[in-house]
Amino acid sequence: MAVRTLLGLLRPWQQFRTTIITLRGKTLVEHGCARSMSTDTTTDNLTLSLDSKTGIATLEMHRKPVNGLNLEMLTDLNIALEKAENEKSCKGLVLTSGLPKIFSAGLDILEMYQPKPERLAEFWRTLQNMWMRLYGSRLVTIAAIAGHSPAGGCLMAMSCDYRVMATGKYAIGLNETLLGIVAPFWFRDTMVNTIGHRETERALQLGHLYGADEALKVGLVDHLCDQEEVVKAATEEMSRWLKVNAVARQLSKSAMRQATIDKLVVRQEQDIEDFMTFVQRDAVQKALGFYLQSLREKRG
Numbered sequence: 001m002a003v004r005t006l007l008g009l010l011r012p013w014q015q016f017r018t019t020i021i022t023l024r025g026k027t028l029v030e031h032g033c034a035r036s037m038s039t040d041t042t043t044d045n046l047t048l049s050l051d052s053k054t055g056i057a058t059l060e061m062h063r064k065p066v067n068g069l070n071l072e073m074l075t076d077l078n079i080a081l082e083k084a085e086n087e088k089s090c091k092g093l094v095l096t097s098g099l100p101k102i103f104s105a106g107l108d109i110l111e112m113y114q115p116k117p118e119r120l121a122e123f124w125r126t127l128q129n130m131w132m133r134l135y136g137s138r139l140v141t142i143a144a145i146a147g148h149s150p151a152g153g154c155l156m157a158m159s160c161d162y163r164v165m166a167t168g169k170y171a172i173g174l175n176e177t178l179l180g181i182v183a184p185f186w187f188r189d190t191m192v193n194t195i196g197h198r199e200t201e202r203a204l205q206l207g208h209l210y211g212a213d214e215a216l217k218v219g220l221v222d223h224l225c226d227q228e229e230v231v232k233a234a235t236e237e238m239s240r241w242l243k244v245n246a247v248a249r250q251l252s253k254s255a256m257r258q259a260t261i262d263k264l265v266v267r268q269e270q271d272i273e274d275f276m277t278f279v280q281r282d283a284v285q286k287a288l289g290f291y292l293q294s295l296r297e298k299r300g
């Protein structure tokens, strides 16, 4: 607080600063302007930037090759989301990818294949926390999806308030059964809340990946546009949402979502145990091994 007051006395050109934060042995570099409180954060996995004029933050994922959600990426996402959440001038967040043709390939399967138990538990807790943060965010959150978005990628998109997807040959959905695994209850709940019970039941059992047109038809995404336009379309839609009284909108959002989040809050430890038991079963390890192999063979 004292630092903020002091910075307020500085002239604008004196206020640009670069801060380096080290976290869990990783370095986050911040470039920012103290007066506007806009702060850009870049890590190996993502960039968070805030447009201080509009109050819209952009969170761009760029973990090569496919924005696979591993422990480090999820940790960075949690930090970035918390930062945007706590920044008073930030009102909305566009979640997108800086990689071509990929929004996110979902969970990094290598976290679940032949895992070390301690890391596996931390990985799952960090994913749970990321979902609770994003699904329950006070911000208007819009996913700009210009590429594939299976499983955990679909979860992230569904956790936003609105989804813009690129037309093209991209797929989105909860395809867990194709890997021989089961979407956890809070993945399922999020999908039910988005597209309804019957459609979710069908999609989950089949591990169905929707093309963009079909995703629009069932309400899994809300708007289609050209690949190059997704972030622009998301930002335009955002301005509509930002015109609504913020408190009324936030209370409405929380009235719709909090019960779903609370279900995980009260079962968080049990869910970690269930996940660990399930993933470490021989049959599941075998299925994950085959799936990884098939991904590798696809490349030839």
Ligand SMILES: CCCCCCCC/C=C\C/C=C/C(=O)SCCNC(=O)CCNC(=O)[C@H](O)C(C)(C)COP(=O)(O)OP(=O)(O)OC[C@H]1O[C@@H](n2cnc3c(N)ncnc32)[C@H](O)[C@@H]1OP(=O)(O)O
Pocket: 065, 066, 068, 101, 102, 104, 105, 106, 107, 108, 109, 110, 148, 150, 151, 152, 153, 175, 176, 179, 181, 182, 183, 184, 185, 274, 275, 278, 279, 292, 295, 296, 298, 299
């Ligand atoms: C009793 C109940 C208890 C409950 C227990 C619950 C358990 C449930 C647990 C978890 C839920 C799981 C959620 C998930 O998110 S699982 C991940 C699902 N993701 C996928 O199926 C996507 C797989 N990937 C693809 O289909 C494609 O890669 C693509 C369409 C995303 C992109 O295609 P393309 O551009 O052609 O790239 P490549 O396929 O060539 O991939 C490049 C490279 O990346 C590797 N890779 C891809 N996806 C993943 C991934 N998700 N994890 C790790 N690695 C991945 C791929 O293998 C290639 O690697 P390389 O050959 O070594 O270069």
